[in-house]
Amino acid sequence: MSISVDGTFDFDEQPDEPSRFAALTEEEISAVAEIEGLGFTLYSVIDDFLVFTKNNGERAYKGIHRREAAEVAKSLKDGTDEHEHARGIVRPTDNYVELSVREARRGGWPIGINKWRWEQSQTTCGHAFEPSEDERSFHVSGPDETTCIELSRASPIANFLLADSFTARTATRIQRMYTIKILFSEDRSKIELAQEATDITDRLFFELDAAHGVQLVVTPRERHRVTIPRTHTRDKGMRVRFPKMRLPREVSALFSFAGEAADNPPFMFLSYYQVLEYHLPLAARKEGLKAIRRELQSLNFDEKDDSSILRLLNCTERNKNTSEEDQMKTLVTECVRGDILREFFDNQSHGGHFARKGPISGVPSINVSSSSEKLEVQVAKRVYALRNRIVHAKDNPRYAEMPVLLPRSKEAGLLAPDIHLARLLAIEVVVDSQG
Structure with missing residues (x-):
């Protein structure tokens, strides 16, 4: 041969x-x-x-x-x-x-x-x-x-x-x-x-x-294994340090499990998503704290005025009723560096995966050049929609146009770029949480 x-x-x-x-x-x-x-x-x-x-x-x-x-x-x-x-x-x-x-x-x-x-x-x-x-x-x-x-x-x-x-x-x-x-x-x-x-x-x-x-x-025609791109080549070597980061065991366990699920792309994506999900309350708190600080710093704020106090209460009420999708938007916007996100999408190896005619249906496309919607918001909406396609299998008209993404389907074998994106977000959020 x-x-x-x-x-x-x-x-x-x-x-x-x-x-x-x-x-x-x-x-x-x-x-x-x-x-x-x-x-x-x-x-x-x-x-x-x-x-x-x-x-x-x-x-x-x-x-x-x-x-x-x-x-x-x-x-x-x-x-x-x-x-x-x-x-x-x-x-x-x-x-x-x-x-x-x-x-x-x-x-x-x-x-x-x-x-x-x-x-x-x-x-x-x-x-x-x-x-x-x-x-x-x-x-x-x-x-x-x-x-x-x-x-x-x-x-x-x-x-x-x-x-x-x-x-x-x-x-x-x-x-x-x-x-x-x-x-x-x-x-x-x-x-x-x-x-x-x-x-x-x-x-x-x-x-x-x-x-x-x-x-x-x-037996599937092809068993797709998602590989994680290495950031260091063997000839350059890898720098090892005593771990400085502190993170809950749940987060480290979920992040590590993603590597074990390399031959099941939807599970791999969900493992990284669960790392993000763990930090959603943090995003909600950040949004609420920002709103409260804005009210407290207002020139019109008066702690003796009932209307001023009611505005503070409204901030906390809005925080309680924030949807998971909105929390995800806040999490990505507040915790993920914009230049790192743009660098990810500048990588030509993704091809047209995230474009409007990409291979994954039922999820929003991403347009880095869009002037109407921030990149971070587009990313959050796509990640959340993809999560719904994997976990929602309800017999409900609400999900009729968004069928469940099955583990051994053709789409599942094409998830690698979305998995790489979810992994990047998970790392960024964990690093941001150290502060």
Whole structure:
């Protein structure tokens, strides 16, 4: 394996693993030709396995048994698309969706569902189903048997598209993963298939968890990990000092937990937000104290005058009724240095993330050049709105236009710039609180 000038991977002309090019039958040669015509290249034949690579330069090998070559070729030719968000496939021609599944408590995939035994339901839907000998599979139908769900080993086409290996030899040894298969009897579009399959799978997993404590999850197509940019490079070294800052344990624990939640972007954002939330009463007090001082310093203030005292009382009443969003505006305005905030948005690596057409919907955009609204206020409004999208899942018309941001959604995988912003705000607020 070598890397070309443009950064893509060039597979060597000769496989770097021992291989034996067995004689292929005419049917197998025809199947290989069809597969190669659909974006793959036969790399080698090892034992009874055909090992392919994708033509896009990915450093991955895909193995299938020779006897499955014709079936894989037909599935590719008929139209099999990879699922947009999950490790899975969608086949509109067969009204069929297949999703890789794993136990939530086990990190890797593919896995064996090696603890659970399922009672087999009697169905007359007509789908071919052969339960595994160890009872690790099931096939159940809906009330009218127009939709069925099956848990079993992956089909040849799913295993071919979803199971990647970094060496040709191990591509022949990958254990066939378990997948959830959703079979529909009525025609649906690709989008409808994916949406309805997700809905049915979510409901199934909820019932398995609630009734039996069995926690299964669909494997996401990509697991996004948010990395925190380092402010010091290794060659410069890092200056270590005895800690001068004093902060409550709740704050330090929440800030540290964000790093542990790097593979769950919404949780990571919420951890930094909770650091800000801890300091919201401080912001409310600051606003109230400023208002009281203004009244006390007024030339018209008279401690013997009831109207003057009432104005002081009004200051405290307004402080009590301040909304959390307004408190957040005060916190950011009072505790975050404006030049540091502008320096953050001058960083071109964010691209158009914070712009009006950015990838996160339902939150205000940020315009650094705006003359109608201060940058600090824009930032506070966005951070608060994003927090609401993550924590609010109420069946309430008020939130109809602001759907909950789910942990493994496409948007969740794009949260990194907002997380970096929340982290910056948290640090600034903690430092400001030292005074």
